[in-house]
Amino acid sequence: MMRGPVSWSVACRKPDETIAIEKRPLPGLAERHKWLKWPLVRGVLVLGESLAIGIKALMISANHSLDEDEEELTNRQLGWSLGTTMILFSAVFIALPVLGARLVESFIGGSDGDHPLVFNLIEGTFRLGIFVGYLYLISLFKDIRRVFQYHGAEHKTIYAYENGDPLDPALIDRKYSTLHVRCGTNFLFIVLFLTIVAHFFMDLALTGAGLVPRIAIRIAAIPVLAGLSYEAIKLASRNEDSLFFKISMLPGLALQRITTKPPTLDQIEVAIVAMQAVAADVDSPRKAEEGPEAPVS
Numbered sequence: 001m002m003r004g005p006v007s008w009s010v011a012c013r014k015p016d017e018t019i020a021i022e023k024r025p026l027p028g029l030a031e032r033h034k035w036l037k038w039p040l041v042r043g044v045l046v047l048g049e050s051l052a053i054g055i056k057a058l059m060i061s062a063n064h065s066l067d068e069d070e071e072e073l074t075n076r077q078l079g080w081s082l083g084t085t086m087i088l089f090s091a092v093f094i095a096l097p098v099l100g101a102r103l104v105e106s107f108i109g110g111s112d113g114d115h116p117l118v119f120n121l122i123e124g125t126f127r128l129g130i131f132v133g134y135l136y137l138i139s140l141f142k143d144i145r146r147v148f149q150y151h152g153a154e155h156k157t158i159y160a161y162e163n164g165d166p167l168d169p170a171l172i173d174r175k176y177s178t179l180h181v182r183c184g185t186n187f188l189f190i191v192l193f194l195t196i197v198a199h200f201f202m203d204l205a206l207t208g209a210g211l212v213p214r215i216a217i218r219i220a221a222i223p224v225l226a227g228l229s230y231e232a233i234k235l236a237s238r239n240e241d242s243l244f245f246k247i248s249m250l251p252g253l254a255l256q257r258i259t260t261k262p263p264t265l266d267q268i269e270v271a272i273v274a275m276q277a278v279a280a281d282v283d284s285p286r287k288a289e290e291g292p293e294a295p296v297s
């Protein structure tokens with residue numbers, strides 16, 4: 001999947017080995033409502049648009065992967081799946097770290113109200129460990145590894161486009177890395193880092209509050225943290241050659257060693273088709289965005 005300045009596209013390798021391509025315009029809400037371009041607000045908008053586009057892209061790719069005699073997925077089926085996923089996400093990545101930190105605190109004879117910084121460091125360590133462990137675990141599955149290969153193909157193709165090179169699979173594979181500084185993995189790491197800081201101040205304000213209010217405020221803070229993370233990446237990416245930017249992107253690049261894998265030439269061909277679709281809407285090579293998780297525009 002590729003996302004350009006005005007459109008996004010999905011290219012899929014069908015069971016008969018042909019490549020299907022679908023291109024659609026971006027929602028464009030910010031053009032109709034200028035306040036959606038305000039700092040922090042625009043980050044929440046990008047996150048919402050990315051989730052919406054990602055859902056549509058999943059539907060398109062899933063239906064193209066079916067054989068002719070198989071029944072296409074419905075919006076209702078996908079909605080139930082995504083709803084279940086969001087519940088599991090909240091339980092595993094939000095509630096479970098809080099419970100784990102509480103357990104450790106009680107074991108060593110303290111409470112989160114007595115030592116909020118220690119509590120949040122423990123909670124943040126749990127959350128980061130669960131996140132990295134989850135990524136590593138699913139990367140061992142054959143189908144997920146294939147998804148991560150396509151992720152690597154997207155990055156390689158974007159590098160070639162941005163540098164004005166011919167979109168030749170062999171050249172792209174030989175010349176470019178699967179690691180890209182503007183990948184959404186960097187965005188997720190910044191969200192995790194800001195979460196630890198933000199939760200420290202939340203717990204200071206909620207001293208003596210029960211477990212349920214703490215979990216609820218953490219869920220409610222997700223859009224705000226996403227907006228802050230977007231602004232951080234946008235600020236840093238204005239000068240990608242700066243030492244600050246290079247250092248701040250290192251953790252995200254390290255995580256990309258899990259979320260991207262070396263692609264095959266066939267997979268790069270699919271990424272090229274998706275790139276050409278969105279590139280047709282611009283006059284010259286520019287910074288492109290890959291995938292529904294792309295954090296910048």
